[in-house]
Every structure is written in structure tokens, then in C-alpha cells.
Amino acid sequence: MIARIEIIRRPEIADPEGVTVVRALHDLGFNEVIRARFDRVITLEVSGSSTEAVKAKVNEMCRQLLANPVLEDFRVVIGE
């Protein structure tokens, strides 16, 4: 199974990369951009047959290692 994990930066955490990208887009004339946020995607190939079981496991992986709760939230989607 494929687990697609979105590591999402918490909005209250400063995002210098996001700020810089907005500035650069404005320099290029894309003034309609209001905000940018840098998140990450991790794709895991996981063995298992039950979507619920795999999702529960992957959530645990996020809690223990893949996401830092001080900085980030996470969202897991299981596919084939």
C-alpha cells in the first residue's frame, strides 16, 4: 500500500521560505499571491492488507518520528 503523508507547517510558525517566495512572485508580477507555505510530502510503501491498520500504523510513525508536533501537523492518505 502507498501512504501519502503531508507534513503541514503549523500556521503560527514563521516560514521564511514562504515569505521569500511570495516576494519573488510579486517581483515577477504575480501580485495576486497573498501567502505561501512550505509543506512536505513523504511517500511510504508499506506492506499490509487493511487500510485502517496501515493508516493507524502510519499515524503512529508520524507521531514518533516523521512530524515534529511543535512545528507541524500531518495528514495521511492511504492508496494502492
Added chain:
Amino acid sequence: MSDPATVEEDITPAEIPLHQRLGLTDDEYDSIRRILDRDPSQAELAMYSVMWSEHCSYKSSRLHLRRLPTAAPWVVVGPGENAGVIDIGDGWYAALRIESHNHPSWVEPYQGAATGVGGIIRDVFTMGARPIALWDSIRFGPLGQSRNRYLLKGVVGGIAGYGNAVGVPTVGGEIGFAEQYTNNPLVNVMCLGLMRREQLVLARSGPPGTRAILLGAATGRDGIGGASLLASASFDANSGRKRPSVQVGDPFEEKKLIEACLELYERGLVIGVQDLGAAGLSCAAAEPVAKSGMGIDLDLDQVHVREPDMNAVEMLMSESQERMMAFVSPDKVDQVLAVASKWEIMAAVVGTVAHHKEVRVSQYGEVVARLPAQSLVEGAPRYERPSGEPQWMEDLWSNTVKFVAQPAIATALMQMLDEPGLGSKAWAYQQYDHMLFLNTVVGPGHDATLLRVQGTSKGLALSVDGDGRLCHLDPRRGAARLVYEGALQVALTGAKPMAVVDNLNLGNPEKTEVMWQLRETIEGIAEACEALGLPVIGGNVSLYNETDGIDILPTPVVGVLGLADPMPRPPPLLDRAESGMELWLFGTEWTINLAGSAFELVTFAHVGGRPTAPDPTAARAALQAGHALAQGGLAPVLHDISGGGLAIAVAEVAIASGVGATVRYSDWRHLFCEDPHRFIAAIPAANTTRVAEVAAASGIPAAPIGEFGGSEIVFDRNGVRAALDLDVARRTWDQALRRRLA
């Protein structure tokens, strides 16, 4: 070849023979057929194409490089190995190498520069030394063009990203600009290593039965044919499609590799080591066995690969980074694998040294290549390409500016301080960790670097200098002056110059004027080294720096290594001038030759005239005097005069020290002339008598020309003053590079 993203786009395979696609000429192909007495296999062609490429074989320059002096009693390893090594006494050896990564940096600046750093570090720790410092000498087109800003930021980012993470401090360097580098940026990197003499390792294979163990990163399709494709070819509008050929570096992998290799050396577990750089496996297998008069049986099935289904050609051409080949006696193989495992790097026995003097490569149980090892390493053609002084040299020399009136000094100086090539480089070096290892006594922002050798009273001084403009106007005089300049900078830290490395960056050698430039720069370096008794212990030649028919300015970059024993504590620094100290000028009598000066370039956009020839006697006098002043602690500030002349040199000291200065002069051209073998000093009043004695004993003219104090930089001609506010000067100089990159 199965990788579609590199060579074969837009080409109908049936029309262009494989050897040409790999960068080999028809004559070279015929040579190969004669050597093998049959048609070569694809794998064999691949190996010859990378080993005989310009970048690996130096086929256009080798004959001429023989001119360089390479011997001295303190040289342990001269040119021909992975790095030069000198004996610095007390059981310590220093290893030094300089290399270029120009073409990859144009294609992908961050990774091109990063992998350049990775490569040069490997060359040094392949010799048994711990890499302890890096220098970068980089050149770009003018910053008004956005692509040049992109390249500069990428290159500095790559050097910082890789150097900092791999844990080797970048302690000095230089950044230059000229229109001719716009499509051909130059990225030269120099690395210093330190080892106990017992630790020295050469690239030797050992006797038959020795195992070849491949250590480090997995082999992938990185940089396939980079050596033959990128480094040896000029660019044109289609070059963007060469992008996938650029290697990607992993500094963490390299750090682990460094520690693993140093442990192998310390425990005496290897006979020889060769790093996998350009020409990857082909070189790492062939060179050590060729040097030892042996052969090797290489089994590609044992090589740990990153991607499945790599064919033999890809594996033999791959330039995946962070890999080393260790030659290990069979009884030590298990221990070597254990060390690799501890450091979490992959290791595999991929070959065995044999009596036959061939490189025999097999895959899936079949022999895919079988060729004489020597032919790969020594069999590359040596071209004596035609050379001739270009017709435009005479015109260039007679193209001098006639000044009808004295220009506004303060205005001219401000313009020069605002020049990115002359202003502060802090924007760059504050991105480099330059303090790691706690050895950096004189760091970035000064002339030469001074590193202490912990556990001894010694210091190692290094300078790195290039000058395309000067060498364009006269390659021989320009290149010679670079050696003298580097040696003087080293002497001004209290060190005695000991060795030189050189990186020659030139255009297309198939043009007679470029070959002339190559021969002249080599001649200039040779003359200066002979005059100073300095051996060249290594070097690099980067040719084909040409785009759309336009060559770069001939740009030799010279590194000079010196030994200070004892190391002065504290050493002279640019920021130690104080109010009340005298400003002294040491050097030849006043000259007014402004050919090649920053002044003419910045204020009149003019480059012309013939630079003054160096003078070995004056050079030696300057070295002796500078060294004695530094060692004697007589001058808190010693600063050589180079780019920008006397005016810039004084301004740099005033800005660094935060104190104004007054310079008395008679002819304004003395302020901007860049003639060699001269330096300035800040001398406390109490030392002036002894300073005069040192100058006299060295045979160098010396005299006070002003003093430090006040809040302005003042140029005084018989009471007529031109003044710059020090704060304004400092801010301008500080922002020169920074503001153009905001």
C-alpha cells in the same frame, strides 16, 4: 546506452558513430583499434572516452606542463598523484590540491560547485590526510545580468552547503567579475590536508591477489560521460539539455567516508587508495594497477548500484559521487568491511589485482572489456597543438589611455570601493563555516590565510590568486606576477613560501591564440617559481571555456603554500592599525604604469597597455623584508598592494581598523598603479628605526608616506587634499557586493 536523457536527444543514432557521441575523434578511435588490434566493444570505448578526455588526460597541455619545476628537498609527492605533499617538519606532512569544476557549475551552479568541493576533498583524503581547509576562487559575468546573480548565489550556496555539512572549513578565497565569464563561470577549489608522515598512502594496487573494495555511495547514472561531455566541450545554445549529466553531491555520505578512510589508514588496513572522480570506476581500477605494473579483474555484478539494469557502459562512465576504491590484502578484507559497516557506508569487493596487465571487466559472467591498463592511463594522445601570438597583442599593448588632467581622487576611489570585485566579500564568506577545527588564525577578508598546526609552534599560510585581466594583457608577465603576489602574501604572515599549485583556466585549445596563452602562462609560472625556488606540486588545466566562439580571459589561478615556524602570535592583521601609527610603503620606486589596473577599468571602462614585468630581485627583497617584519612583530599591519593599487590598500586597512589615514603623494598615478612586489605597513613610532634597518638589510626601498588617525581617508599632494569620510567609505565597501544581490 540506455539512459535517454544524456547523449542521444536530437541525434539519429545511425548517423553519428558511438565514438563521436562519446567525444572521441576519428584519429583517437583509430589509435584504440591499433592498441586492441580489433574493433573496441562499447564498454571499452566508454572507458577510453572518459580516460582520454581532455579533463582526465591533459592531452592538450601535458607536453607544455613539463616546463614547470617540480623538485625540492621538502617535496614528498609531486604532480601525478591525487594531491601534492610536502614535509613541514616534526613528522607532519601537508597535502594540497586545486581543481576546477567550471562547466558543471554553469549547467547547475549549486550542485556543480558542491560536487567540486566534494571531489577536491576526496583527492586530499585519498592521500591519507585529514582535509582541514578549503579555498574557493570563483569568477562570473557582471552582476547587472540576472543570470550571473543566479550563478553566483548558486555557486556560493553549493560551496557552503557542501563544505559546511561535510565538516571542512572554507577559510579563504576570491571572487572576480568580467564580461568574458558570463557564459563560462569559473569555479576553482583548493583543499589542504594534514597527516602524520606514517599516514601517507599512494594510489597503488599491491601485488596480484589484492582485493579492490569499492566504498561509499551507490553507483547511479549521475554525470554519465561528464568528463568527456562537459569538461571537454564548449557550450552552445543547446547546452541546457546536458543538464541531467550533472552529479548531485551528498556531504553526509562524504563525511562518513572521510572518517571511515582515516580509520582504515590509522589501522594500516589498506595498501593503496584511489578516489572515483571524473572517469569513475574506469579510472579507479586502471590507474593504481597501471602505476604498479599490474592488471585487474573487475566484476560489475558486485558493484552496489542505485538503479536496476545499469549496463556496463553506464557503470564504467558513472560519476556518482562519494566513492573510493581501496586496495586491500585478502587477510584484511573482513576488517575493512567492518569499518565500513561501523560508519554506515556500503562496501563491496569488486575486483582482484592480477598479473596480466589488462583491465578485464565482466558483467553477468561475460567479459565486456579487456584492454591494456597502461593504454588507458598513458595511451592518450599528446597533442602539440599549434600556437601563435595573436595579432591583436601589439594593438592591445599600444592601447594606453592618455590622461590630460588629474582625475578626482576621492570620486575615483569611491567608485572602486563600490566595485563588487574590490568590495567586501563578507556576503559570501559569512555563509561558509570558516572557524571549524579552531585553526583559523587569519581568516577570510585578509590576504593570505594563516592556520595554526595544533600541537606545534608552526603555522601554515596559503594564498589563492587569479587575474584574467592582467593575463589577457600579458599571459607570461601576468602569470608570473600571480606567483610573486601569492608568495608575498604568504611571507607577510611570517611564513616562508614552500610550494605552488596552479589551476589554468583557458578557452578553446584548438585556437592558436589560446595555445599561445597556455604556453605563456606556463612559462610565466615556471620563471617565477624558478626565481623563488618554489616547486609546483600539482595543478589542473581546464580548457574549452568558450561559448559561442568567445573564449574566457586566460585565467591562471595560483595557490601558494608557506610554513611559519614559529607562527607569529599575534600575526599581522588588517584591523590592527591605530591612531598615531605611521603608514609605510615598501617596494620599487614609484611607477606610473596603469595598464590592467582596476582604476582604468572602473573609471574609464578601459583595459589596455602592457603590464609591468616582474622583477625577481625586487620580489625576493620584498619577501625577505615582509617575512622579517612579520616574524619580528614590528608591524601590526602588513598588506600587499594588488588590485586597486595603493589607494585601495590603504582604504582596506583604514576600514578594517576603523581609523582614518593620510597618504602623501606626488603623482596621482602612484595611487592606482598595481605594479608588483610592494606592500604597505602600519608601524608604531617606537619601531621605525628597526623597520628601516630591516628594509635596508633586505635591499628594498622603504619610507613612511603618511599616518593613521582621524575619521577620513586623505590623499595629500603638497597640501592639496582629497578626502573620503571613513564611515561612508566603509559602508560603500561593505555593500558593494551585498546590495547587488539583495
Added chain:
Amino acid sequence: MNRIAVVVFPGTNCEQDTVRSLRSLGAEAELVWHRQDRLDDFDGVVLPGGFAHGDYLRTGAIARLSPVMGPLTEMARHGRPVLGICNGFQILCEAGLLPGALIANAGLAFICRWVEVEVISERSMLTSLLHPGQILKIPLNSYKGNYVDPGRSGRVVMRYVDDPNGSQDQAAAVSNQEGNVVGVMPHPERGSDELLGSSDGLALLESFLAASRVGAGV
């Protein structure tokens, strides 16, 4: 005589500098490989600077899983002095031994230069021999030196005089409530020799060593 463990992960690079500086102050400093799962007989622990595990995933994220972190956490709980310098600070945050986290410098560039820091509190084993208001000159050398602490539970014991990287409250060093676990972003060991620019960092290392000679706590 205090025995100080200086932990080495793959990718760590400041361990020799740290050991040397501690030894110059009379301590018995020893390198400890990250796979070691015991820290018996050590009076204090230092996590030095560098790029443990290549900073992969997040800086310090993988390092905090190493076997040595078990006994290190025990020592922290027992009030022994635990100091994280630069990368070490990042690891302590990831391990939950200090609140908050380190993110990219506001200017998005690596910074290597001297900075001035002001002591805010002497109630930490890093600053116990100093007094509030004291200014020290030590080198900063980091890309992810920007301290954030949304929960505001960290105790800032030193702060930058001029903001170099956007850190919350200009925090340069943060301590736990007990004062025995401290993370500092600039490098005290790099400010330990006048010849190289300043020896102000020695006072910080001396505070740490003084705490390690005493019993638990500060």
C-alpha cells in the same frame, strides 16, 4: 575531576574542538559514540555541533533515536548537566528535553560570524558563573539557528544583543525549568582563545564544568 561525555553521531564535526576546550579547563573529556547505551561514571554530557545524520528528515530528528539518548535522558532527569551546542541544541529540542524547535534563519542563509550575547539569567548550569547583563562575544555558525517556542515554556538564559536570525525573543540559549539542561546556538568552544578572536566562551564552559563537579541540580 569531572568526566564529561562528548557524544559523536555520524556527521558530527565539532567534537574535537569541544573536547579540546573542555580539557584546556582541566576536565576529563571523552568522545562517546552514539551507539553506546551507557553513560556511567560521567558527570555531565555535551552534544556538540555538526550535522548529525546529515540533518536528514529534520535536524536532530534521527539523532534523538540513538541508544546514547536513553542514558542521556536519565542523566537529565537526575539533574546532571546536559549541554547541547548548535546541532546539540537541535537534538535536545527534538528529544523533548527542551521546549520549542529550531528552524531556518530568517535570512535563509547560513551565518558564520561573531555575535554578542547578553546573559539574562545566571540560573542555569551554562551561566551560573556569570551575572545578568554581562555581554560575551562568541561565534554563531548555523543555518537553522532560529528558535521558536509556541508554548512559551522555555527559559531564555542568554539572548543576542542584535537579532541575527529571527529567533523568538532573540533567544541564544534556552534552559529547562531546573536549569540543568541547556541548549546554546552560538559555539562557546569557538570563543575559547584570544588568538582566534575571543575567549569569552570559556566562562560558559567553566559554569558547565562547575555544575558537573557538584551534585545533582543547580
